[in-house]
Amino acid sequence: MKNFYITTPIYYVNDFPHIGHAYTSIAADVIARFKRLDGFKVHFLTGTDEHGQKIQKSAEKANIETQKFVDSFAANFQKLSQQLNLSNDDFIRTTEERHIRFVKKVWQTLYDKGYIYLAKYSGWYAVRDEAFYQEAELIKGKAPTGAEVEWVEEESYFFKLSAFEEKLLNFYNDNPNFVAPESRKNEVISFVKLGLKDLSISRTTFRWGIPVPGDEKHVMYVWLDALFNYLSAIDSAQTFLPCDLHLIGKDILRFHAVYWPAFLMAAGFELPKRVFAHGWWTNEGVKISKSLGNVIDPLKLVEKFGLDYVRYFLMRAIPFGNDGNYSESQFVQLTNAELANNIGNLAQRVIAFVNKNCDSKIPAFDAFSREDQQLLILSEQVHANMQKFIDNQEISEAIEAIVGLSKAANSYIDLNAPWQLKKTDLTRMNTVLYVLLEVIRKIAILLQPFVPDSAGALLDLLNIEKRNFSDLSTRLQPKAPIKEAKPIFLRHT
Known part of the structure; x- marks a missing residue:
């Protein structure tokens, strides 16, 4: 029996689940179920990303202790897995001890191998994206995603991302199916060819994160922390490595197709076989946003139409990888x-x-x-x-x-x-x-x-x-009894 390891991204717990979360999760579930039925031993992982400045600010705004804040929102995502009838084998939370322990070990490995060093960071940072941006990437003073950016200057540990530019380009060339769809692969290669700068991977201006081993006034950059969930969750089941498929939204492609393989190369882990970045949904042709009040609640769709119909529509309505419109x-x-x-x-x-x-x-x-x-x-x-x-x-x-x-x-x-x-x-x-x-x-x-x-x-x-x-x-056996017919799929109006 062959192994097959598939993951969703771990979902950020500063808000309620929406159609984008359901879309990725159902897609991963469909593939996981298909592989199981096809004789594979499958490990399907999903979970929640619970550290970072954005979480701390959201908890402060809600006047709730941060751990209680993430506990309540993580519970929403765990409930979503049940309500969508997902067949996930595990649900990882980055506030779990198994994850924290694993990430600290990885940090120490990277530090001991000379890939982490202490310096001063100054540059543009978007709290909403938990991402750093170069001056040339800003559009009208904002991140490419439209998020507000702020100028940050502080002592920081850096990861030697620049050392992996050629290695990554060689890897993409040797593994042409690593990033999909094709348009996303071209996007990744173009980004790396522009030149990679060392990555700031710690912060001192907030406390909600995993403390840096040996220097606890620093907490780890949320993406270094979060990405290693794919390993921390199966630390005792290493036979599933390397991961066969990471399913993600296109907005987090850079983290998974550039930073993640560089981290893995540096730490000495096998790289995943494939990262697939799907598109976004609009609502009746309009971009989805909280300010417009047109966020689609997947559970309300399920309540109105039934779960299997929602699963079917989301998987059938558009080619997976394209942007889609809910109507x-x-x-x-x-x-x-x-x-x-x-x-x-x-x-x-x-x-x-x-x-x-x-x-x-x-x-x-x-x-x-x-x-x-x-x-x-x-x-x-x-x-x-x-x-x-x-x-x-x-x-x-x-x-x-x-x-x-x-x-x-x-x-x-x-x-x-x-x-x-x-x-x-x-x-x-x-x-x-x-x-x-x-x-x-x-x-x-x-x-x-x-x-x-x-x-x-x-x-x-x-x-x-x-x-x-x-x-x-096999074939049906003549004379075997069947049950009385009843409608399986109902019509909607």
Whole structure:
């Protein structure tokens, strides 16, 4: 059994979860579930980033002790994992002792190897981004993200990032799939080619962070602290290294594709195999912001439409990696067309027909016709196609493979018309129904990573116990009982 290690970013706990958090988490969950069903031993990690000046300021503003502040917000993200039906194996918090202990060891290693030195920092810093910016990066006096910046001068420890410029460029060249999509890779390479300056990795003007070993008036820069969650969480399960896939938003690409591999090179750890940066969502065509009051609460969507429909829409509506727009009318149109009308209606009409005309048992089949064989062969090819899509993080395209199969099955049932065969050729009717039930079984198994509850309910109707992808190669047993049809996917208005 091969290992597969996948992570979300750890989410910053200065606010409530929003659609961006749900989007990354569901994508990681889909991939993790797919890999498990495909026979991999998966470790799926998510968690919360709980240190830094922004957290301290937010707690002070709320007049709450900082640890209590992060505890309450971390609980919101832990609850989100449950409410989104995530299958994460661990949830890491950077205020946990296991993480703090690990990061202190890493700091000492970097210091002992000569990659950390003490000097004075002066430059532009954005508290909101917890990031340093060069003068040339500022746009109208603000960070590229639009965050306010302030001039900071203080004693600081530095990481010798400049020593890794050539090493990083060589690594990108030798590992062309390390950063994806392609546009993001080009962005990273261009940034490194502009020249890397040593990175300030400690602060003395606030206290909410991990103290620097041997010099506790300094606390570690939040990104040095946070990135090592990917290792601290599996310190006792090193067999999962190197990480197969870091899923992140495009706003934190630099930290993961430049700083992170440099830290790992310096500390002597294996580098991850891939960093994939997805896009952002707008709301009805408008940029999402708290000031506009158009932040999308994923849990309210779940409450209104149901979890599997939300999971499906977010994974299906746009190619993963692109920016996307949330539109309620598009949500309703897409889920109605593909889940209710296409897949749901196919299953409902076939199972109900078998209930009525075959005593709720899998019918026996005779010799397969050419069109029977074509549909069955198509159904057997879908899994292999989906494997390629998932390994490239082409999640919407993986769903399209299932949708295409269900469309083919709907065309097949209309062409063969078992309700007509009932009057003229019962043997042929039974064969057609068997082929359709077999295709529905495969569709349900393949749908599990995306809509786990609904796919499970559909498999329950067929009394299917073996649900791994390795079971796709088996066939339904004639005369086996099935349950009474009931709607699996409902229409929304």
